[in-house]
Amino acid sequence: MKATASVVVVTYRRPEHLRTCLTHLAALHTAPEQITVVDGSPDERTAQIVRGEFPRVAYLRNELGPGTTAESRQIGFAATIGDVIAYVDDDAFVEPDWLDELLRPYDDPDVVGVGGRTLNGLEGEESKGVGHIGLLMPDGTLTGNFAADSGQVIKVDHLLGANMSFRRSAIEAVDGIRGNYPGTCMCEESDISLRLGRAGGRLVFAPRAVVHHLGAPYGIGGKRFDRRWLYYSRRNHVVMLVRIYGWRDPILGRYLATALRSQGEYMRLAGNRLRGRDVEGATPWRAPVGAAAALTRSAAELCGVLAGLPSAVKALRTDRRADRSRQGIQPALTTART
Numbered sequence: 567m568k569a570t571a572s573v574v575v576v577t578y579r580r581p582e583h584l585r586t587c588l589t590h591l592a593a594l595h596t597a598p599e600q601i602t603v604v605d606g607s608p609d610e611r612t613a614q615i616v617r618g619e620f621p622r623v624a625y626l627r628n629e630l631g632p633g634t635t636a637e638s639r640q641i642g643f644a645a646t647i648g649d650v651i652a653y654v655d656d657d658a659f660v661e662p663d664w665l666d667e668l669l670r671p672y673d674d675p676d677v678v679g680v681g682g683r684t685l686n687g688l689e690g691e692e693s694k695g696v697g698h699i700g701l702l703m704p705d706g707t708l709t710g711n712f713a714a715d716s717g718q719v720i721k722v723d724h725l726l727g728a729n730m731s732f733r734r735s736a737i738e739a740v741d742g743i744r745g746n747y748p749g750t751c752m753c754e755e756s757d758i759s760l761r762l763g764r765a766g767g768r769l770v771f772a773p774r775a776v777v778h779h780l781g782a783p784y785g786i787g788g789k790r791f792d793r794r795w796l797y798y799s800r801r802n803h804v805v806m807l808v809r810i811y812g813w814r815d816p817i818l819g820r821y822l823a824t825a826l827r828s829q830g831e832y833m834r835l836a837g838n839r840l841r842g843r844d845v846e847g848a849t850p851w852r853a854p855v856g857a858a859a860a861l862t863r864s865a866a867e868l869c870g871v872l873a874g875l876p877s878a879v880k881a882l883r884t885d886r887r888a889d890r891s892r893q894g895i896q897p898a899l900t901t902a903r904t
Contacts, residue, residue, distance in 0.1 A: 569672045571598045571665060571731070572648030576628075576638040577656035581611040583780060588620050590659035596666050599648045604628050604638040633747075635727070636754035640743040643734075650680075652731035653755075658684065658777045667775035668731050671719055678736035678767030679759060681725035682775025684712045699771050700724050706807055706821025708756055715773045722771045723763055727755035729777045736767050741892060746805065746881045749798030753806040760810050793866035800825060800867050804874025805881050825871050832864035 573591060577584045584603065591601055601620075605612045606628040616625045626645055628638045643651050652668055654660055664682065671680045681700065685691065695711025700722030702708055712726040737743065740761050747754035763769055807818045839856035 569649040569669055569733075570647075571650040571652050571669055572646035573598045573601045573652045573654065573665070574639065574642030574646060575601070575603050575654055575656055576606075576635055576642065577603060577612055578606045578632060578635075579608070579612075580656045581607075581615050583657040584612060585615050585619065586780075587654065587656050587659050588616070588623060590661075591654070592620070593662055594660065594665050595662045596669075598652070598665060600624060600646060602626060602642050602646055604642045606630065606632065606634060606638055633749050633751060634745060635751035636743055636747050636757070637745040639727075639754070639758075640745065643737060643743060649734055650731050651734055651737065653727060653729075654777055655728040655779065657780045658728045659780075661776045661778075664775050664777060667772050671770050671772055672733065674768070676768045677733070677770055678762050679725055679730065679732045679769035680775070681712065681722070681730040681769070681771050682777065683715065683773050684726055684729045684777050684779045686713055686779050686781060688713070700726070700769075702760065704817070704820065705824040706803075706817045707824060708803075712771075716771060717773065719770050719772050722769050724756040724759035725769060725771075727751075728779050729775065730755060730759075732758065732762065733767075736762055736765075740765055741888070744809070744885070746877075746884060747802045749802070750795050751802075752795075752799045753802040757806050757810065760806070764810060793863055796863055796866040797870040797873070800870030801874040801877060804871060805878045808874075808878035809881055809885060822871065825867065829864045829868065832860045832867075836860040836864075 575584065575587055575591075588601070588603070591598075601622070602624040603612070603616050604626045605616075607613075613625060616623050624645070626641055628634060628641055630637050639653060642653075650669060650672060652665065654664075668680050668682055671677050691713035692715045694714055695709065696714045696716055698709040699711045699714050699716060699720065700709065702723040708724060710726070712729070737758070740758075743754075743758050744761075745754070747757065759769055803821065804818075807815075807821055811817050836857040839860060
């Protein structure tokens with residue numbers, strides 16, 4: 567029997583982009599069992615669009631505030647019924663055969679997650695990084711390259727949140743989607759992907775399941791690749807590795823070493839800017855300003871790495887409390903059934 571699918575769209579203060587997203591989902595060749603929007607916005611604009619223009623779309627609230635994308639994904643997962651839960655970002659829109667191509671690999675019972683290509687409109691992106699799509703590297707870093715066209719379905723280690731799906735039973739087996747990836751929510755989709763892989767599941771990349779990513783501005787402030795983004799990318803990455811692999815696994819030490827070594831590029835950039843080597847006709851005041859910009863980006867990353875260590879301790883405690891809570895509830899549920 568072919569797997570059924572529910573689609574979840576997590577959104578925060580992007581009502582116009584969400585309208586475009588939902589319009590394209592309504593035009594899919596194969597309709598999903600349901601489409602659910604999980605909205606964390608502080609205003610009613612998104613709710614008005616969903617309820618007024620898309621009456622068949624379920625609308626749910628996330629009252630936890632900004633920076634809780636993973637929590638919204640779990641809310642959507644818990645409220646849907648499909649065998650497969652597919653996620654697409656609110657600032658992305660799908661091609662008509664997206665869901666068909668996303669579901670096709672689930673004919674293999676070993677497949678627990680499927681992602682597709684996420685196009686950003688950049689020249690040459692279809693060929694960049696073709697051999698390194700969605701990998702966990704030995705040094706703990708993650709490759710992206712999710713716009714690359716691999717030409718066939720390939721095994722990967724993690725998926726991109728803008729275009730990913732998971733088998734419901736597999737998510738249930740690892741106790742759901744975990745939160746505590748704040749800020750720009752970096753690594754939240756990698757967390758569930760890597761946990762499923764560590765549990766023995768197979769994740770694949772299906773290049774014909776395509777979405778177009780518009781790259782809307784963050785609704786919670788800041789821009790992609792700014793200092794805030796750099797801070798949270800490092801902080802959340804450390805937390806993710808500790809939660810999945812533990813403090814003693816060598817992959818954590820390799821990642822920390824790699825993160826520290828990478829700061830040398832910022833130092834070189836700052837030195838070149840002070841010497842006026844990377845800016846034509848640099849004025850005396852532009853050189854120190856450019857050097858300071860490079861150094862503050864390095865500082866943001868280093869602060870993120872340091873913040874990740876106590877944050878990982880806190881996250882582990884939260885995970886253990888959740889595990890104990892589930893273990894305490896399960897006997898009661900069993901008794902109630904008998």
